Amino acid sequence: MPWPDADAWRAARRRPLFDANRLAPVQAAPEALLPHRGPMLLVRSLLGAAPSEGRIAGAFVVAPDEAAFDGHFPGQPVFPGVLLVEMIGQHALCLVRLAATGATPPDVRLVRIHDAVFLRPVVPGDHLTVLAEQVDDGGMGFVALGQVLVDGEVAAVAAVEAFVEEGP
Numbered sequence: 001m002p003w004p005d006a007d008a009w010r011a012a013r014r015r016p017l018f019d020a021n022r023l024a025p026v027q028a029a030p031e032a033l034l035p036h037r038g039p040m041l042l043v044r045s046l047l048g049a050a051p052s053e054g055r056i057a058g059a060f061v062v063a064p065d066e067a068a069f070d071g072h073f074p075g076q077p078v079f080p081g082v083l084l085v086e087m088i089g090q091h092a093l094c095l096v097r098l099a100a101t102g103a104t105p106p107d108v109r110l111v112r113i114h115d116a117v118f119l120r121p122v123v124p125g126d127h128l129t130v131l132a133e134q135v136d137d138g139g140m141g142f143v144a145l146g147q148v149l150v151d152g153e154v155a156a157v158a159a160v161e162a163f164v165e166e167g168p
Contacts, residue, residue, distance in 0.1 A: 008135070008145065009115070009157075009159075012145055012147060012154070012157045013117060013119065013154060013157055014154065015154070016129075016131060016147065016149060016152065016154070017055075017131045017133050017145065017146075017147055018055055018057075018131060018133065020047050020048060020057035020129055020131060021048075022048075022050075023047065023048025023049055023050050023055060023056070023057055024048055024049065024050060025048055026046040026047075026048060026049045026056075026098065028046070028097075028098065030043035030044070030045070030046060030058075030090075030094065033093070033094045033097040033098065033105075034090055034093060034094060034097075036090060039066075039067040039068075040086075041090075042060065042083060042086055042087040042090050043058050043060075043087070043090045043091055043094060043130075044058070044059060044060045044061065045058060045059050045060075046058045046094065047059055047129070049094075049095060049098050051095060051098045051099035052099075054095065054099075054133055054134030054135075054144075055095070055131075055132070055133050055134075056091050056092070056094055056095040056098070056131075056132050056133075057091075057129060057130065057131050057132075058091050058094075058129070058130045059127070059128065059129055059130070060087065060127075060128040060130060061125075061126075061127050061128070062079055062122060062123065062124055062125060062126045062127075062128065063124065064077075064124035064125065066079065066124070068080050068083055069124065077123060077124055078121045078122065078123060079121075079122035079123065079126075081116070081118045081156060084118070084122060084148045084155070084156040084158070085113055085116050085156070085158045085160065086110075087128075087130055087148060088130060088132055088144070088146030088147070088148065088156070088158045088160060089110045089144075089146075089158075089160045089162070091130050091131075091132040091146060092110075092132040092134070092142070092144035092146060092160060092162060093108045093110070093162060095132055095134065095144070096108045096142055096162065096164055106164050106165060107164075107165045108142070108162050108163070108164050108165075109162060109163050110160055110161070110162050111141075111161055111162060111163045112160065112161040113158060113159070113160055113161075114143070114158075114159035114160065114161060115157075115158065115159045116156070116157065116158040116159075117156065117157050117158075118155070118156045119154055119155055119156065119157070120150065120153065120155045121155075122148065122150060122155055122156070126150045126155075127150070127151070128148050128149065128150060128155075129148075129149040129152075130146065130147070130148055130149075131146060131147045131149065132144045132145070132146040133145050133146070135159075141161055141162065141163060141164065142161065142162045142163075142164050143159065143160070143161045143162075144159070144160055144161075144162070145157070145158075145159050146158055146159075146160065
């Protein structure tokens with residue numbers, strides 16, 4: 001059976017994983033939690049998090065001049081699905097960093113996309129809500145199920161896995 005289980009996967013395609021408004025505010029800036037910069041920093045603002053519950057939410061406004069639109073597709077721009085998966089992964093990495101208890105934050109790298117589905121195009125001007133929820137902690141790994149929502153409607157769903165290496 002593919003991961004995640006079929007029921008969780010079907011539900012994630014139909015409705016938001018959780019209510020982002022019920023999360024505690026996040027004081028940390030995305031730049032403090034991620035090494036990404038420039039056009040590859042796909043966490044614009046964090047709406048809230050509940051690290052003990054394994055949940056995080058962020059927001060992203062798709063600007064008409066995003067570098068991703070250069071050539072994808074001329075005259076009918078669509079935000080690339082691979083970047084939506086990266087966006088989900090970066091939010092999950094922020095969650096790992098927020099949940100860390102040691103003095104040195106863990107080194108975290110995405111290592112696998114278990115599954116992804118794109119249910120509607122994301123276009124210039126869309127206001128996105130990104131949800132990520134930890135669904136498995138396999139010791140050295142971390143698996144998250146995430147969504148990109150446009151006006152509350154699920155546009156993309158992905159399950160990603162990260163390798164977590166604790167600092168010295």
